[in-house]
Amino acid sequence: MSEIDAAQYRVAAMPYYRPVGNETELYEAAYAARMPLILKGPTGCGKSRFVEHMAWRLDRPLITVACNEDMTAADLVGRFLLDLNGTRWQDGPLTVAARIGAICYLDEVVETRQDTLVVIHSLTDHRRMLPLDKKGELVAAHPDFQMVISYNPGYQSLNKELKPSTRQRFGAMAFDYPLPEIEAEIVAHESGVAPAQAAKLVQMAHRSRNLKGHGLDEGISTRLLIYAGRLIVQGIPPAEACRMALVRPLTDDPDMQDTLDAAIDTLFG
Ligand SMILES: Nc1ncnc2c1ncn2[C@@H]1O[C@H](COP(=O)(O)OP(=O)(O)OP(=O)(O)O)[C@@H](O)[C@H]1O
């Protein structure tokens, strides 16, 4: 039963992560205290990459679950399956993580229905237990187990808030896009684009981020800047790369596209 192949969840090579502040130390302290963590911040700012890096650094297996509103408690905890010999229990990802002492990362957790999310409560307080009600088993979490959840605050609707009783089981770390020099360093590293071009891409992102709340839900993310950099490395002219990787994905509003395209032309034209 406990002979789950944990090796498959190991992070093999060091995921590149450029620290922005003391987040690595904070995470290490939280992990040493086995404190469950919320990572919040806008899309494409490095939350998932950070968790991958920390799992590697702490030498823990990482089990990631992309949450959605149709997810049930059974999808997390496990269920009986029918096979030729009758029924067989199959652990869900949360149960596997608790058994093997993985870091369990629930991405986009606010998408999950609240009645589903309560299954994590007993694992994220002093009990560190997971009851498998249907199976009649109480799983004590492995001492190395840690729960991490993430979401993008801001543009979700009110009924997609985490309950206080969920929130208050976690410590939280807020992420944002890094300072321009650091973000340019990341973009250059991840895309291979020259530092001067990376710096211009970051400037473009800042212009769009200033429009947040004025017609844009979110500005251009670090992830999109890396896409643009990769197109430039492929030989696409920078202005065209920016339209394809930065502007068209961001908005369908023609006026907003014009505004952003004009900014591209002043930067790269
Ligand atoms: N500090 C950083 N160090 C290294 N790479 C980074 C950093 N921040 C962002 N990145 C890069 O940006 C990309 C997007 O980051 P990531 O996928 O972690 O975002 P996210 O915050 O999880 O977004 P989402 O909320 O949409 O899932 C990564 O693939 C990585 O290349």
Ligand SMILES: [Mg+2]
């Ligand atoms: Mg992510």
